Amino acid sequence: MESVEKRVSKELVDAFGEISTTIIGDALGRFNCMSSIGHFNKPGIRLKGTAFTVKTSAGDNLMIHKAIHMAEPGDIIVIDGGGFENRALLGEIMSSIGQKKGLAGFVVDGAIRDPEEIKELGFPVYAKAATPAGPFREGPGQINVPIICAGAIVKPGDLIIGDDNGITVIPYERANNEVLQEAQRIEAMEKKQLEQIEAGTLNYDWIDETLMKKGVLGGTNV
Numbered sequence: 001m002e003s004v005e006k007r008v009s010k011e012l013v014d015a016f017g018e019i020s021t022t023i024i025g026d027a028l029g030r031f032n033c034m035s036s037i038g039h040f041n042k043p044g045i046r047l048k049g050t051a052f053t054v055k056t057s058a059g060d061n062l063m064i065h066k067a068i069h070m071a072e073p074g075d076i077i078v079i080d081g082g083g084f085e086n087r088a089l090l091g092e093i094m095s096s097i098g099q100k101k102g103l104a105g106f107v108v109d110g111a112i113r114d115p116e117e118i119k120e121l122g123f124p125v126y127a128k129a130a131t132p133a134g135p136f137r138e139g140p141g142q143i144n145v146p147i148i149c150a151g152a153i154v155k156p157g158d159l160i161i162g163d164d165n166g167i168t169v170i171p172y173e174r175a176n177n178e179v180l181q182e183a184q185r186i187e188a189m190e191k192k193q194l195e196q197i198e199a200g201t202l203n204y205d206w207i208d209e210t211l212m213k214k215g216v217l218g219g220t221n222v
């Protein structure tokens, strides 16, 4: 069982962590986003850190207990639970341990329990569902292997950013100034678009131009 070998610098984690996941997703070509996953915290909570991955069998959390103790402060335990929602993989106790260890959060492709208590903790926990049904601790499982979590590929060391929109995964090899600057450019452009919507000056020519190009307007499809 390997620990995470490479980590993105704290400066980049912080810089990406300030930008909306929607915009980061756009900067990554509109891929690398998780789907049907939400947080069990008060609104406004942000998640940012290095992926420490776990693959479990359905409803079994033995390897997650191990991972919490192997991970380092700032790591996010990202769990491929196969999307199984009938049995929780963690709850208030494991979240409290993770928070005390300085981990940055949990992301579960599956279910959690104790959502109200987790909300009070203020520790970022994302999952697909909540159920009182508890996990088994039989194993097996895998630690720090590439996984699929809520439709996104996650590798150990990838940068995970979460907010009220959901979660974006920035692959380790793409967590660089180039993608950061693209996200900042999109952020500035959207700010300008909102100002133009307010002022009534936003240009919509691109819609008809695109329809023309596709032959829908002025073409054989009309």
Ligand SMILES: O=C([O-])CC(=O)C(=O)O
Pocket: 061, 089, 090, 091, 092, 093, 094, 095, 114, 134, 135
């Ligand atoms: O039983 C477990 O392993 C998980 C659990 O309930 C908790 O974290 O509160």
Ligand SMILES: [Mg+2]
Pocket: 091, 092, 093
């Ligand atoms: Mg419990």
